[in-house]
Amino acid sequence: MLETRDLTIRFGGHVAVNSVSCAFAPGTLTAIVGPNGAGKTTYFNLISGQLKASAGTVSLDGHSLSGLSPSARTHAGLGRAFQLTNLFPNLTVLENVRLAVQATRDGAHRRGLNLWSIWSDHKALTERADQILAEVALKSREHATVASLPHGDQRKLEVALLMALEPKVFMFDEPTAGMNAAEAPVILDLIRKLKKDKTKTILLVEHKMDVVRELADRIIVLHNGTLVADGEPAEVIASPVVQEAYLGVSKEAA
Amino acid sequence: QSNEIRIAHIYSKTGALEAYGKQTQTGFMMGLDYATGGTMTINGKKLVVIEKDDQGKPDLGKSLLAAAYSDDKAALAVGPTASGVALAMLPVAEEYKKILIVEPAVADSITGDKWNKYIFRTGRNSSQDAISNAVAVDKPGVTVATLAQDNAFGRDGVKAFGAALKKAKLVHEEYLPPTTTDFTAGAQRLIDKLKDQPGRKIIWIVWAGAGNPFKIVDLDLKRYGIEIATGGNILPAMAAYKALPGMEGAAYYYFGIPKNPVNEAMVSAHYKEFKTPPDFFTAGGFSAAMAVVTALKKTNGDTNTNKLISTMEGMSFDTPKGKMTFRKEDHQAMQSMYHFKIKVDPAFAWGVPELVHEIKPEEMDIPIKNKR
């Protein structure tokens, strides 16, 4: 169970996330929606530790995460994919994933702190990385350097890194943004598959309402940093605040 | 074995002291030419000079000297420009059991505690510099403060200077980093120390390198009656003396001062070749050449090291500065220094030092610092 309590952050006078308390149970997929600049990414940053909260706490399965570094939170079971692609640009696709696999799995490589073994000897890492690349349909490009990938493929790799961490909590920040409608299903299928595993908690920031409607078990709405709605998808989408502030005087809400 | 005598000259052809090194080389070659009467041979053996560039780097100097003795089969070596390089070279001479004539590196320890019997020096050492200056300013009723670089060169110099002062009173020693560019703070401290002293007040400056400590006169030292004294220097550096007419000190060499045939020959040869007078280090290089040739002539061209050593110990030889003598104890060449007073002459770009008095070796009590 991931829980945030009164989570708040201020940038100067601007309150980007305002006292958000919310709990996310394993086995559910919660969609987080809200206008641009509502504080969704910032909320993620607070949970995963990229930003330090001005007030409030984050805990996972009863253990407080506040004060831990991002890497420690990753070890505690949080996994995160970024909204703006953020990879290791001059390494190959395979190495990107392999690094993520190595980071969280124990083994002779001691999570990267082993100074005295030969890296390629750790075959299990490569095998696992290959498997993940196959899942996101990137296997054919595994030896390309990331910088030369088209945007859509970079987004896929972003998700692959998250999968490689095998966390308890998956946080997706607009995973299909900029992805072709023919390619997006690869990612969405992955998420669907994850949903079946009842021990995983999934958080999804997404602006495409059809995706949200289909996948989400629950929707929370952030607006100006405040949590303004929380509940069943149909109910939340129908609520006036969402209709107005988020979807606009909707011509396409259908 | 053959009928060649190979002499290595290792000096800063490049690096921070390039200008000094070049002077030495010019002087050395002119000296050999003069001493052999233009034949460049001694007893039928041809003198061959092997030039090597230590770039001012001690480690390089060390390996160059080894290479000179071993790969190039040099019978003896002359150099280097920088004291640090010289100190690193000393053990090499001992290792190869070959003579090194140090010129113009000045550190006392070269003929002091780091000395070995293969080392001779034609150049002056810090003590000679300092003591001659002390002789020049040492008068009753004079109060002296010093301004020096905060390194071995500066501190040794001031120590020797202070020890040699008999009548004057030394009230303050100011040491500044060798890289100092702004001398205001140091000058202010000196002023504070001196301004209330009675009688003649002198700041003695010993400085080598880029900074220009003479700028402190801009702080209007005259209002407190403070004067400046310093040793000689190369001609470009003496441009700063133009602002200090009447300044006194003691110099190692200035081409217009010594009156002897060797100096006359060197000055005219130098004018002929370069249209400029010879400088400080030219005289040094010339002296080293004179020492080499004098010694080799005495051995009839024999380059056996032990024979050379016994010949050179106590040997006197003529130089542009008059007669020099290698002292038996530490192989330092004893030589005259020149008490001068600066005159401004528009014909020269520098302040001209006029001879007040030639300080003969006998007038200076240069301590022997090595252990034999």
Added chain:
Amino acid sequence: MFLKRLLSNDMPRSRLLALLLLAVFIALAFAPFIFPGVKALSVAAKILVFVVLVASFDLLLGYTGIVSFAHTMFFGIGAYGIAISASRLGPNWGAVLVGLGASLAISLVLSFAIGLFSLRVRAIFFAMITLAVASAFQTLASQLSDFTGGEDGLTFKLPELISPSFEFAEEPFLGVSLDGRLLCYYLLFVAAVVLVLALLRIVNSPFGRVLQAIRENEFRAEAIGYRVVVYRTTAAVLSALFATLAGAMLAIWLRYNGPDTSLSFEIMIDVLLIVVIGGMGTIYGAAIGAVLFVVAQSYLQDLLRIGNEAASGLPWLAALLSPDRWLLWLGVLFVLSVYYFPTGIVGKLRARAAR
């Protein structure tokens, strides 16, 4: 297979590169016999020292992406460690070990502090701070002259066994006299081979891969679970320790040390250039680069002397080709090598082989 493991499975991946490396290895291994003379041996020894120094710097720069100008500081610490303890404790092996131990300890503490500091400020600031720290350290070494010999440095003696005066065989072997200097050279040679192989292992370990990730994107490396502080600091400390060892090698060879010899900014720049010529992020680049650079630097003046004589008919060309202007050509070498080897020699050779 054995070779593959010795090289930590990081094969040259280019036939030409493999040949070059082999040639370098053989040349260095038999240098005293192939290239007679004191000067040639000094050059070979300097190469050995620089290979280790540059490889250690590459761990920091090429693999971790930290630009530090304080690397020669650790080099100097190693050299001073030997110099000071040998001149105080006398020419015995105990003194060498004490000096080595003490300098490693000092380097460890200092590099630890610097490594931690590197996280507080941005890259350029860090580079400039290390530049300032290194120059302060050099000043300090000159100022503590009672201890370090000041600007003049320290000349000292080492155990008989590796001193030139020791001769362990009467007869020269293949025209080379078998003396302490030869032993000293081979001591350096073995040390260099072991240290370079060790570095090769480190950069090809799981740890080495994480360093590359940090170089590429520190933020993301932290996000996927690597504590960047730990890795960076470890890399900084390791590279400092290897540099310290290189410094000790230098002091042992020269039996002299001073601020200009091991602490000067010039050496730092030479090291940087070698890394770039050789190819950043490839330990092999350090070896190839060091050989090329040190040989060029050592023989440039001789080469120019020949050029100068050849050009004596053209006074202006002769003036430029004067051996006194060797630095000018070194500068040109700097510029050209950055122009023509953007990925270094190793990078270029590998790219060619990959086609």
Added chain:
Amino acid sequence: MSTKNLLSLEGVHTHIGAYHILHGVDLAVPRGQLTMLLGRNGAGKTTTLRTIMGLWHASQGRVRFGEKEITAQHTPQIAGLGIAYVPENMGIFSDLTVKENMLLAARGAKNAAQIDDTRLKWIFKLFPAVEKFWNHPAGKLSGGQKQMLAVSRAIVEPRELLIIDEPSKGLAPVMINNMIDAFAELKRSGVTILLVEQNINFAQRLGDTVAVMDNGRVVHAGSMAEFSADAQLQQSLLGLAL
């Protein structure tokens, strides 16, 4: 012909390093219309736009803008002809404030006060965040806000041609609506627009003409109306029906 098409590419080949990316692109952007460039990920859309802007150079083929051939021209010259470009990565100057970002895009203005006021008001109305964060470092904006800033920069001064790489990416639905309105308004004022877009809705509502790329070539070109009507064509070109 040349009066009808504001921009045209004929047989453009582009290499990036050793890779051959575009294999003869033919593309026509009719004056005053909005042209959609569609295609799968990696089809070469971004590369095509960059080639037009002179950020990559065509190794073969020709690019014309109006009467002028711009194939070998440099980016500033091309932009100077009246083309505004929003790159895929948005190209936000994150050290500068939002105001400074806008000021740079307004080539005619020496300082913020000289930026055309009515236009600025219009932008503020479309994208309130730009006004709200006017004096903030642009690097601190949210993903969607950056996208808004990127588009705002392209329209702060009138330009003849807008080239925009995936403008709707990361925008909330209400903002997508605003942007559609904005493009419609621009089009009415005579601006020609070339859009790369993945959002089908967006494409259908705005596009006049359409070009579909695959594997570094334009494999279909025609009117949007026809294209949206032909589900089979869509299926075969894009792998799905709109």
Added chain:
Amino acid sequence: MKKLEFDWRPLLLAPVLALVALPLTGSFSTWLTLTVAGLAMGMIIFIIASGLTLVFGLMDVLNFGHGVFIALGAFVASSVLGLMGDWTGSGELWRNLVAVFPAMLVAMAVAGAVGLAFERFIVRPVYGQHLKQILITMGGMIIGEELIKVIWGPAQIPLPLPEALRGSLLVGDAAISKYRLLAVAVGAVVFGVLAWTLGRTKIGLLIRAGVQDREMVESLGYRIGRLFVGVFVVGSALAGLGGVMWGLFQQNLVPQMGAQVNVLIFIVIIIGGLGSTGGALIGALLVGLMTNYVGFLLPTLTQFASIFLMVAVLLWRPQGVYPVANR
């Protein structure tokens, strides 16, 4: 909405430092001498560092060869002044200034012209690549220094101050050297012009934007290449001017003089926040004051004073006093 306010706290640094030093120095006239000397020294440092704030701070080119333009300026000035012996030798101030100004202009022109070549052949291939910049500009520096030796010789060259600029003005017991007053005036002009150009025109913005994303600036229609050349030339010319001021201050020139001030000016612009003219001025004044006070109080520590100052400032503001860019 939080407005960006002018941050005035760094402005207090220099006055605070001076106040702290007052009781320590003991006598008021000593303090005054040191303070005025320190401020003027700071101005000279500012002049030599001003070019680097443009090149290093704004353009993000780690130009380790900047010093060579300083040396070049000084040597050119020595040649120009050497030709005007009548004017420099005269005791009248206006005649001296008439000699010094052309020397400055010629030095700036020569340094700027060499800067043009330097940018074209040395810097242009390596924009955005710090390591290579360091190396290639070091190479350029070595070449430049050697060429100076080829032209002017390896020896040091005296550059005496013109007559009327020598000596001091006495204010009570404190002595204020005349040359330093000239330096303050020149420094103020340089500061004014730079601050105005960068603050009131788009040039500063364009450079910063161009460093971050050159392609985008070009896509907006600006010829960033030409702008960079221009700024580099101006930076080099300012270094040339700095060289004249520094040379006259030292009164003798060595070819290595540029390299000798490199670390000092790096420190100044880092304290200033890389690219901020005001920051560099504050940094320079602080360094000037600090070296004078420490030089008076604890001379052995003078060489560490400016480094200590830099570390202290960075601990307070890790990006310098007026950070310009987020580097």
